[in-house]
Amino acid sequence: MKTLHFGVFEVMGPQVGGTYSWPHPLSAGIDYLDPAHWIRMAQVVEEAGFDFLFFAGGYGYPIIGDDVSRVSVEKGINFSGLDPDYIIPVLAQHTSTLGFVVTQSTGLDHPAQLARxxxxxxxxxxxxxxxxxxxxxSQNAVAEVFGHERMVPHDTRYDMAAEYVELASRLWEEAWDDDALVADRASGLFARREGVHRIVYEGEHYRSRGYYGAPPSPQRTPVLFQAGTSPKGRAFAADHAECVFVQGTTPARTAAAVADIRRLAAERGRDPERLKLMAGMTVFVAETADRARELEAEFDAMQTDEIVAALYAGNTGIDLLSLDPDRTLQQVLDAGGPVGQMGTSNIERFLGEDAPTVREILDQLRGLGTRGFRVVGDPVRVADRIEELAAETDLDGFLIEPVFEPNDLRAFGDLVMPLLRERGRLRDGEPGHTLRSRLTEGRGGDRLGSAHPVLGRSAATA
Structure with missing residues (x-):
């Protein structure tokens, strides 16, 4: 029986998932500027037995036409946000086992900066x-914020990312020998000079020929997560990721994406079962199914077409409300629109045979945003459905996307996690202290490992 892993999907903003929920009386999301809010959430998540708290982030925002979306600003839809890097050390002091995942783009700074x-x-x-x-x-918004004249093409960004990860991994894994750091008071020796190495990297997009001053950390390389189910994104995940987030749309689509990524990993000589594939999940759970449905209805009542359109525009560059509602997204392609440079996964899913109309897309995405599967019911029903989805898709776990945080996370931890634990679906005990050890159930150790393809390629680049 497969062990399931759970994370919590968050942003350091008022709400997640591109949906509207912070004004609801059960939500404390508007307290996101208060460190105490995050401390409480991290403790709730750890006590529930989650593996990690995941922070999305970035500099972008939804654009409608050539300006920021009004509804995005007025409702706080993927607009307001802080940098979570600085709250994580605080949360680490108030937790002992919970992992933390941060989102960092490969196109805005040099790999050495991110590595340190x-x-x-x-x-x-x-x-x-x-x-x-x-x-x-939200590459159009990022280009504006950073003063770029144009967006970097989608496939070029992945080529740049491959070099970025390879160079960062070499800094983490090869710049210091395991015994290079001595820190001996008696001799006054800080580090063995022969154990510290110059890293030389000559790529098309990034170069480096210096020394890395940060001593090796417990994992050296952080656990490598990646999201994106476009063809280029899947290939990148198969090459680099240890944990992959796939879109939780329908079980059949998700299963196809999971199978394809595992196939691509196997073609690259990786053990496809070592990859942890996860999808997002929004859960409305209560002691009774009726109360769970009431919570769902209260959330759905807060959503509008304008909110849906703002989020979709931020992800894809396409303003759904400006299109003919009775035609499909093919009208954007026919007009030579921005398809292909932003949000390709979220565009391609609505093309092809039996493609929905724009009106149907708005209805389908209402209350969904960037969220994955939705599960509603009493604790037994929710636990059953989680197991069913895992079996149907071959997923290894789920990221719970809060709606009324942290109350719904506490409810999930109190009502659902104990059932999954009783059924043997959660890890048994605490295999090691690092995030990598937790996600591999203790079998993968703390380190990335020399068999990872990124290190084999980077050695050839030296």
Whole structure:
């Protein structure tokens, strides 16, 4: 029986998933500027037995036409947000086993800058850090914020990301020998000079020929997460990721994406079962099914077409409300629109045979946003459905996407996690202290391992 893993999907903003929920009386999301809010949430999540708290993030925002979306600003839809890197050391001091995953883009700074930042976090958390590798989101807005004349093409961003990860991994894994750091008071020796190595990397997009001053952290390389189910994204995940987030749309679509990523990993000589594939999940759970449905209805009543359109525009560059509601997204392609540079997964899912109309897309995405599967019911029904989805898709776990945080996370922890634990679906005990050890149930150790393909390729680049 497969062990299931659970994370919590968050942003350091008022709400997650591109949906509207912070004004609801059960939500404390608007307290996101208060460190105490995050401390309470991290403790709730750890006590429930989650593996990690995942922070999405970025500099983008939804654009409608050529300006920021009004509803995005007025409702706080993927607009307001802070940098979660700085709250993680605080949360680490108030937890002992919970992992933390941060989202960092591969296109905005040099790999050496990111490497030192994540080495620092891995030290400060005792080896509980993961890196969610993204090539960019809301690229039109990011281009505006950073003064770029144009968006970097989608496939080029993935080519850049491959070099970025390879160079960062070499800094983490090869710059210091295991015994290079001595820190001996008696002799006054800090580090063995012969154990510290110059890293030379000559790529098309990134270069380096210096020394890396950050001593090895407990994991050296943070756990490598990646999201994106476009063809290029799947290939990148098969090459680089240890944990992959796939879109939780329908069980059949998700199962196909999971199978394809595992196939691509096997073609690259990796054990496909070592990859942890997860999808998002929004859960409305209560002691009774009737109360769970009431919570769902209260959430759904807060959503509008304008909210759906703002989020979709931020992800894809396409304003659904400006299109003919009775035609499909093919009208954007026919007009030579921005398809292909942003949010390709969220565009391609609505093309092809039996493609929905724009009106049907708005209805389908209402209350969904970027969220994955939705499960509603009493604790037994929710636990049953989680197991069913895992069996139907071959997923290894789920990221719970809060709606009325942290109350719904506490409810999930109190009502559902004990049932899954009784059924033998959660890990038995605490295999090691690092995030990598937890996600591999103790079989993968704390380190990335020399068999990982990114290290084999980077050695050839030296």
């Amino acid at each position: 930042r994540l080495s620092t976090l891995d030290h400060l958390t005792g080896g509980r850090i993961g890196w969610n590798i993204v090539t960019g989101a």
